[in-house]
Amino acid sequence: MAENDGTSAKRLTIYDLAQIAGTSPSAVSSVLNGTWKKRRISDRLAERITRIAEEQGYAVNLQASVLRRERSRIVGMIVPKYDNRYFGAIAEQFEAMARARDLFPVVTCTRREADLEFAAARALVSYQVESLIVTGATEPDRIGDFCRAAGVRVINLDLPGSNMPSVVSDNFTGARDLTRLILTRIRRDFGKQFPLFFIGGRAYDHNTRERLRGFMTAHQEAGLSVPEDRIIMHGYAPEKNEAVMDELDLPDHSAIFVNSTIALEGVVRALHRRRHDGPTGLRFGCFDWDPFAALMQENVGMAQQDVSAMLLKVFDLVDHPPEGAPQIMIPCILRPIENGEEVPLRS
Amino acid sequence: MAENDGTSAKRLTIYDLAQIAGTSPSAVSSVLNGTWKKRRISDRLAERITRIAEEQGYAVNLQASVLRRERSRIVGMIVPKYDNRYFGAIAEQFEAMARARDLFPVVTCTRREADLEFAAARALVSYQVESLIVTGATEPDRIGDFCRAAGVRVINLDLPGSNMPSVVSDNFTGARDLTRLILTRIRRDFGKQFPLFFIGGRAYDHNTRERLRGFMTAHQEAGLSVPEDRIIMHGYAPEKNEAVMDELDLPDHSAIFVNSTIALEGVVRALHRRRHDGPTGLRFGCFDWDPFAALMQENVGMAQQDVSAMLLKVFDLVDHPPEGAPQIMIPCILRPIENGEEVPLRS
């Protein structure tokens, strides 16, 4: 099997294979890329070529192949993070769905840095991606403009852009329903209603704004007005939100709407420290889902974004490019929790 | 800026640029790839070419470029999962470190499916990766053989192989120390010592075996013998381990060594359900770290794998290929927890 010594590395080509098999490069090419039936190459030759390729450990050079064909069958994705459930699931499912469609996925992680996002998008275009999924980007339109010029199809995911189609969660409805749930629970558990705290995210972030709108709507419905100082948007970083919590003067009974599991890390750390000073009447709900966070005592529910539905829509848009730059909304899945155990939603 | 309509998609080449600039393709090429100083091209021309490329939204075709040069500067990685802290961090840090070295990272997720792992490795080789990091693969040697034949350097990560260099956690020591910690805690909290349960993983999995060895060693040191039925290795899946826990007849005071955060998901779900039947004297420790799991009441500590150290070693091996197939061990970081709060390790 392993014929090379691994260091010399003069890679085998179809010319080498043709020579060994005593045939022509084009025969080898068509046999190895599956177009040989319509070239009416004999089964005998096809078999021999396949066997030799196998024996020699041949691997086609896709750079050369892609250069020559007109389609690359490569699809790109940029994501801000891997290490949380939401984006991790997006990347993982995207790859699986791409492969199921016989496309080659390449995902790259850009850490919410605008310049890196753009540079990565540029690199992917240079590698001839046919389409590019831009997830949670801080400046999606800049990427959209560039890709349009290069003739590359872009779909924005999670955070919308204005010049390319976007698939986003219905953050408004998700947040409104989650807020309703929290309000219902404090009423049941504490026998009274009061405005919640909103913690995490950034005022200029589209999703944060939408969620805040849902949060406010649910309060209005309940006849509650939210004091300004209960809305605290100092980003997503756990450390920052932990500090925010430590400084916060929480009433004996209070409840929090946490805007992402990343922020929640900080919130719960602070919460747990507080517990030692005696039991506090605290409840929270969180946008986004995490399996361990779902088991925390004070958690009354999580709004999970429907990753599968979002990606199905993304691939639908890839296959059927729409006019203009529509923004498609995907409902979230509300997952209520009672005493650290997930319970079915009753409507 | 955006000159194309995005659908026509006849991509701009250096020939187009040369024509517009009234110069030759080779001038354009050398200006755009930075080799123009040593070709002594005038600043004026260089500037003009750069400007025109910018204006036209030109993006180099790296398939053609890579085909021609001798180095691709592409490094590949396969990982089993994205959506947990350990592998998420590996993928994310790998990308950052590759970029810092001016390499193009391509990571792909293979879901612990042996055939997909091999197919993905093959695809990456076809895309001309210079080296390939094979993370947590079920059959690393099969990939190693194939890549050796293709002249591609392989480094195994997390799970070792026998034909290529490997970087793995010191699972034995990590597990031994974690087991010691749990034993110390039950003694302090319950006033007695007894053998722990070992839950999760597979008997044929290298890391599981090493951890079990550490687990047994710590018990021996303490003069405890572990009944066979306390060692339960039915894989990593949360559902399976939840079922395992439900069937388990746990004594009033007991403690568990959980072999991965993925298995822990199931364990804690079952644990929480149990809590309702009254307080149980339960403690656990877990191999691998998760920010939310670190806050659970019964958790006495987690053994975190040192991802940065592992990847530094990986890139070191990429830069300085060793003789043979050494197996390099990286110590884990023990993170003790008291009452849902991380505490510094005292030695």
Added chain:
DNA sequence: ATGAAAGCGCTAACAC
């Protein structure tokens, strides 16, 4: 200081 031209490994149209 710049251009012409060969060729990287592959595909596909065309020839036989």
Added chain:
DNA sequence: GTGTTAGCGCTTTCAT
């Protein structure tokens, strides 16, 4: 049924 050949877009000698 199978071989020959002309590029794909770029890099890189070599010539001027």
